[in-house]
Amino acid sequence: MAAEATTVHEASEPDAGRPEKAMTIGAVCKGLAQEFPDISISKIRYLEDQKLLNPRRTPGGYRLYSPSDVARLRTILRLQRDEFLPLRVIRQELASGRASDDEAQVASDGGTGAGPGSRAGGVRKRRASVSVQDRGALYSLDDVLEDTRADPKLVGELEDFGVIKGEVRAGLRYYDETEREIVRAVTELARYGVGGRNLRVFRSSADRESALLQQILAPALRSRNPDRRKEALEALENLAAVASHLKHLLLIRDLRKIAG
Amino acid sequence: MAAEATTVHEASEPDAGRPEKAMTIGAVCKGLAQEFPDISISKIRYLEDQKLLNPRRTPGGYRLYSPSDVARLRTILRLQRDEFLPLRVIRQELASGRASDDEAQVASDGGTGAGPGSRAGGVRKRRASVSVQDRGALYSLDDVLEDTRADPKLVGELEDFGVIKGEVRAGLRYYDETEREIVRAVTELARYGVGGRNLRVFRSSADRESALLQQILAPALRSRNPDRRKEALEALENLAAVASHLKHLLLIRDLRKIAG
DNA sequence: GCAGACTCTCAAGCTCAGCTCGAAGGGGAG
DNA sequence: CTCCCCTTCGAGCTGAGCTTGAGAGTCTGC
Numbered sequence: 001m002a003a004e005a006t007t008v009h010e011a012s013e014p015d016a017g018r019p020e021k022a023m024t025i026g027a028v029c030k031g032l033a034q035e036f037p038d039i040s041i042s043k044i045r046y047l048e049d050q051k052l053l054n055p056r057r058t059p060g061g062y063r064l065y066s067p068s069d070v071a072r073l074r075t076i077l078r079l080q081r082d083e084f085l086p087l088r089v090i091r092q093e094l095a096s097g098r099a100s101d102d103e104a105q106v107a108s109d110g111g112t113g114a115g116p117g118s119r120a121g122g123v124r125k126r127r128a129s130v131s132v133q134d135r136g137a138l139y140s141l142d143d144v145l146e147d148t149r150a151d152p153k154l155v156g157e158l159e160d161f162g163v164i165k166g167e168v169r170a171g172l173r174y175y176d177e178t179e180r181e182i183v184r185a186v187t188e189l190a191r192y193g194v195g196g197r198n199l200r201v202f203r204s205s206a207d208r209e210s211a212l213l214q215q216i217l218a219p220a221l222r223s224r225n226p227d228r229r230k231e232a233l234e235a236l237e238n239l240a241a242v243a244s245h246l247k248h249l250l251l252i253r254d255l256r257k258i259a260g
Numbered sequence: 261m262a263a264e265a266t267t268v269h270e271a272s273e274p275d276a277g278r279p280e281k282a283m284t285i286g287a288v289c290k291g292l293a294q295e296f297p298d299i300s301i302s303k304i305r306y307l308e309d310q311k312l313l314n315p316r317r318t319p320g321g322y323r324l325y326s327p328s329d330v331a332r333l334r335t336i337l338r339l340q341r342d343e344f345l346p347l348r349v350i351r352q353e354l355a356s357g358r359a360s361d362d363e364a365q366v367a368s369d370g371g372t373g374a375g376p377g378s379r380a381g382g383v384r385k386r387r388a389s390v391s392v393q394d395r396g397a398l399y400s401l402d403d404v405l406e407d408t409r410a411d412p413k414l415v416g417e418l419e420d421f422g423v424i425k426g427e428v429r430a431g432l433r434y435y436d437e438t439e440r441e442i443v444r445a446v447t448e449l450a451r452y453g454v455g456g457r458n459l460r461v462f463r464s465s466a467d468r469e470s471a472l473l474q475q476i477l478a479p480a481l482r483s484r485n486p487d488r489r490k491e492a493l494e495a496l497e498n499l500a501a502v503a504s505h506l507k508h509l510l511l512i513r514d515l516r517k518i519a520g
Numbered sequence: 521g522c523a524g525a526c527t528c529t530c531a532a533g534c535t536c537a538g539c540t541c542g543a544a545g546g547g548g549a550g
Numbered sequence: 551c552t553c554c555c556c557t558t559c560g561a562g563c564t565g566a567g568c569t570t571g572a573g574a575g576t577c578t579g580c
Contacts, residue, residue, distance in 0.1 A: 026555065041556090042540060050538090060547045061557055084344050086537075132515045163510070178509050178516075185506040192499055193476050201472055202507055205465030210514030212461055216453050221518065233519055234348075238311070239452055240515055241355040244508035246445040247462055248357075249438050250423070251500055254470030255392045256438075258481065259493055286526065301527090302569060310567090320576045321528055346566075 022056075022064040028073065034174075035137040036077045044073065050087050052076055052094070075099055132237050136177035138167070144175050148184040155183055157196070163203060209247075213239050282316075282324040288333065296337045304333065310347050312336055312354070316409050328407050335359055355448065357441065392497050396437035398427070404435050408444040415443060417456065423463055469507075473499050 023031070025041055032039045047053050048063075053073060055063045065073070072094070079085045079099060093099040145152060158164045164182055166173040175183075186199065213236065214221070220232035283291070285301055292299045307313050308323075313333060315323045325333070332354070339345045339359060353359040405412060418424045424442055426433040435443075446459065473496065474481075480492035 024556075040540080043538085045557095046539060058547080058556095062547070063556085084346060084349060086344060088537090089344060132512055132519050135516070164513075178513055182506065182509045182513070185502050185509060188502045189499065189506065192495060194472070194499070194503075198472055201465075201468050202503070202510060205461075205468065206507055206510035206514055208461050208465065209511055210518060212454070212458055213515065214518045235452055236515055236519065238351065238355055239449065239454070240508070240511055241352045242445050242448045243454075243462070244504065244511060245355065245357045246442065246449065247466055247507055248500070248504035249442045249445060250462060250466035251469055251504060252392055253424075253438050253442070254466055255473065255496055255500055256395065258470065258474045258477075259392050259496065284527075300569080303567085305528090306568060318576080322576070323527085348566090 022066050023070070025063050025065070028065045028070055031070070032074065032077070035074070036081065037134075037137065039077065047073070047076060047087070050091070052087060052091055132240060133233055138169070138174040138176055139180055140172060140174060141166075144180045144183055147180060148187055150183050150187040151190070154187060154190065154195075158183065158186060158199075161199065161203065163199065205247075209243060213243070282326050283330070285323045285325070288325045288330055291330070292334065292337070295334070296341065299337065307333070307336060307347070310351070312347060312351055314409065326406060357445075392500060393493060398429070398434040398436055399440055400432060400434055401426075404440050404443055407440065408447055410443050410447040411450070414447060414450060414455075418443065418446060418459075421459060421463065423459060465507075469503060473503070 025044055029039055029041050029044060044053070048055070053069060053076075055065045055069045058064055075094070076087075076090055079090045079093065080087070085093070090099075139147070141155070144150070144155070155164070159166070163186075164175060164179040166175045166179065168174075186195075189195065189199075217232050217236055217239075220228055220235070223229050223232070285304055289299055289301050289304060304313070305323075308315070313329060313336075315325045315329045318324055335354070336347075336350055339350045339353065340347070345353070350359075399407070401412075401415070404410070405415065415424075419426070423446075424435060424439040426435045426439065428434075446455075449455070449459075477492050477496055477499075480488055480495070483489050483492070
């Protein structure tokens with residue numbers, strides 16, 4: 001849990017928009033912590049040990065990470081988290097020039113902007129917030145807006161409706177991946193003319209279903225036996241997946257009638 | 261290394277072209293050993309333990325694998341070997357209906373042709389039975405029951421609730437792929453204790469949503485201009501997909517609160 | 521109706537990837 | 551000089567993904 005990285009004293013003002021030349025390991029770690037919550041200094045060193053990184057050094061032996069080193073590291077972490085690739089395979093992907101990755105500057109936004117960089121093409125994101133148990137990275141409002149190209153008013157509306165909430169941290173509001181994807185989906189729906197109060201339909205059915213699942217798993221979830229609790233959490237994940245699939249199927253079935 | 265599977269006595273001649281109805285674990289293991297050298301009986305059992313498989317049993321407790329069970333197993337092994345997915349993720353991919361898997365039945369192949377199948381291509385297979393426009397193949401009740409291993413009573417219940425209807429043809433009742441998958445999903449839910457009237461929750465929310473979408477697209481769908489109609493149908497597919505995704509996200513969001 | 525190959529469950533153990541921790545010490549900016 | 555941050559190195563930890571073994575039961579052919 002980035003234990004070593006918790007206390008960092010350098011408030012080293014980044015001079016607005018300039019990609020700082022080279023960073024120490026602690027700075028890199030802090031910078032990526034937003035997007036990759038489980039990063040840590042020891043992990044970065046471990047990745048170097050595994051020949052995945054090779055930063056240059058100060059005369060005194062300190063590691064110095066250039067922007068491209070940082071980009072490489074981001075790629076590694078992304079392949080690991082989203083594509084589930086083992087390090088051995090990531091190493092090869094990088095060596096063979098695949099996995100070009102996003103270039104994406106480490107951008108200004110006073111507070112270590114972890115901009116995920118807009119994707120466009122057919123990027124297959126597998127994980128994309130499917131887990132109940134961990135929330136994934138956090139994104140600033142700007143990140144979310146840029147990434148989803150959503151109308152800012154829409155996001156405000158979603159907050160008003162209580163569909164998304166964000167999380168205030170260091171005075172700024174951050175959203176997790178699920179919330180970002182909700183924004184994306186709602187934006188898409190809006191393009192077809194589904195908006196505003198229509199979303200209540202979705203929200204209330206989700207509420208009903210979650211209540212149902214909670215009821216079923218409540219005993220196990222309240223259990224004080226950690227194993228049992230963990231099992232219940234996993235059951236919850238599976239139930240969510242199956243339930244969502246079922247809903248989709250039922251919707252298809254209904255729509256088929258409409259389609260004639 | 262498949263130690264237990266080395267000696268198998270059943271030379272049970274497959275009668276040419278007949279997809280053998282059901283195989284024991286040893287036969288399955290032997291059959292897949294060609295394509296997946298590190299398969300083993302204990303591994304197959306382990307996968308079942310991890311809720312990735314659920315073969316039916318003989319009265320004596322022996323596992324019996326139907327062709328679709330075997331196909332599922334192949335999918336699992338392929339996702340593991342080629343996509344490096346952890347079992348936890350594979351479970352979800354399967355539960356949520358992605359990863360439909362390779363073409364049809366095991367087919368004949370005198371002597372396990374078992375070509376490793378085309379590699380390379382990142383072929384993204386369309387999901388099974390998610391299309392509004394075509395319903396896919398039809399299955400008899402027996403087919404459905406065997407394939408999903410559902411309780412016949414459950415299917416009756418679903419019919420009573422109007423969740424599935426089937427279609428009578430030549431005096432027999434047939435179900436389409438969507439209905440079969442609904443049965444599968446409901447069976448899965450039943451395993452966790454979600455059953456009976458709880459399904460009303462799902463049904464009514466699907467009904468509400470389809471009404472919503474219908475309302476929005478009604479003008480275009482009623483259009484006498486075939487192009488316009490076609491466009492509307494495609495919009496319907498997209499809306500269905502996005503709406504389902506949104507519902508899933510909202511559910512996850514709710515469940516996260518439950519999970520604490 | 522018995523032999524022998526095959527299968528069952530369940531608990532314990534094993535291996536490897538992927539980190540984490542702690543000790544002992546040195547570098548760098550104020 | 552001081553205080554944090556950084557270094558290496560080796561041992562240790564955790565969880566995924568199986569394997570092994572014991573003890574018992576099932577199926578099939580003769």
